[in-house]
Amino acid sequence: MREECGRVLPGRSEGAYGYAVVDVEATGSSSHRHRVVELAVLLLDPDLVPQGEFTTLVDPQGPVGPTHIHGIEPEHLIGSPRFAAIAARLLALLRGRVLVGHNVGCDRAFLAAEYARLGLRLPAVPEVCTMRIAAAGDRPLPYGLSLRACAAGIGLTDWSPHTALGDVRATAALLAHHAPRLPGLSDLLVTAAGLPWPEPSGVLAAADGLWVRRRNDSARATVPNVRHGHA
Numbered sequence: 550m551r552e553e554c555g556r557v558l559p560g561r562s563e564g565a566y567g568y569a570v571v572d573v574e575a576t577g578s579s580s581h582r583h584r585v586v587e588l589a590v591l592l593l594d595p596d597l598v599p600q601g602e603f604t605t606l607v608d609p610q611g612p613v614g615p616t617h618i619h620g621i622e623p624e625h626l627i628g629s630p631r632f633a634a635i636a637a638r639l640l641a642l643l644r645g646r647v648l649v650g651h652n653v654g655c656d657r658a659f660l661a662a663e664y665a666r667l668g669l670r671l672p673a674v675p676e677v678c679t680m681r682i683a684a685a686g687d688r689p690l691p692y693g694l695s696l697r698a699c700a701a702g703i704g705l706t707d708w709s710p711h712t713a714l715g716d717v718r719a720t721a722a723l724l725a726h727h728a729p730r731l732p733g734l735s736d737l738l739v740t741a742a743g744l745p746w747p748e749p750s751g752v753l754a755a756a757d758g759l760w761v762r763r764r765n766d767s768a769r770a771t772v773p774n775v776r777h778g779h780a
Contacts, residue, residue, distance in 0.1 A: 565645030566742050567600065568593040568677070570724065572650060572716035573659045574621065576614030580658035584609035585632060586621055587763065588660075589713035590642050593649075595738050597725050603642060604714040605760035607632050619711050625763055632663045634758025637749040643674070647734075647741045651696040651720045653678040669747045675737040679723040682731065699723055712763065 570591040577583030589604035606621065606629040613621050639660075650656040653676045661671045683690060683699040692698040697710050700719045703726045709715030728734065748754075 566738065567595050567646055568597070568649050568724070568738075569643050569646040570649040570717045570721045571643075571653070571656050571660070572713045572720065573656050574619040574711065574713050575659055576609050576612060580655075580662040583614065583659075584611065585659050585663055586613055586626070587619065587713045588639075589717045590639070591717040591721050592642065592646070593721060593724075595735075597721075597728060599721070602714065602717070603760060604717075604762055605630065605635060606763050607635070621763060629761045630758030633667055633753060634756045635760060636664065636667055636669070637754055637756055638758075638760070640669075640746065640749060644746045645742045645744070646674075647677055647737045648674045649677045649679065649720060649724055651679045651699070651716065651723070653680075664747075667753055669749065669753075672744045672746055674744065675741045677724065677731075677734070677737065679720050679727070682727045683723065686727070696720065696723075714762075 570593060572589050573585045574587040575583050576586050585607045586609045587604070587606050589602065591602045592600040594600055606626055608626050608629045608631045610631065613619075613623050613626065616622055648657060657671070657674070657676065664671055679699065680694050680696075683702065684694055688702070690698055690702050692701065696716060696719055700706070700708065700723065703723065705719055705722050708719050710719075749756075
């Protein structure tokens with residue numbers, strides 16, 4: 550049975566102000582040659598309070614790539630949407646928000662490449678990179694700057710690395726941990742809220758594919774079945 554996979558938390562909304570923590574799993578390391586095979590977005594308000602989380606497998610229209618890393622097999626993608634089918638909805642989630650990721654430039658590059666294939670250009674969204682924040686910290690990280698190592702550095706070990714939803718949750722925890730010593734976050738929020746975003750049109754605007762969670766996602770029980778994030 551396939552699951553629809555988004556959740557807006559009670560009493561909150563997707564209002565376009567705050568942070569969008571993102572993670573993509575891909576079929577390879579090049580945003581120009583490879584495709585997104587899974588993505589997740591965790592929305593945070595300006596005070597870093599969770600507003601909702603969304604995740605889906607994505608049909609890359611080709612090989613799934615390094616299964617030994619992301620754990621996704623070709624059969625897991627049966628019934629999953631192509632990127633074009635979720636592109637309009639994803640734009641709505643990201644619009645007006647600061648983009649956050651662990652090595653966020655990589656995640657943004659893959660998203661920008663997917664939108665470029667559809668004829669849309671992402672704006673120069675303000676970004677926060679938790680990997681750079683960890684690298685600039687006072688305490689050394691003996692095991693490197695991977696998300697797993699940085700998460701362990703703040704005591705976070707019980708999560709699912711290399712699943713998009715697991716990774717955005719860990720990244721959000723890193724942001725919350727480091728935020729008190731980060732200057733200029735309020736300025737980034739204001740800048741992000743004022744940026745113009747492209748509007749999908751035609752077939753893309755009409756596309757409304759179901760977001761389909763991976764079967765082996767250990768966090769699946771925490772997100773109820775909903776359509777596109779609406780309970």
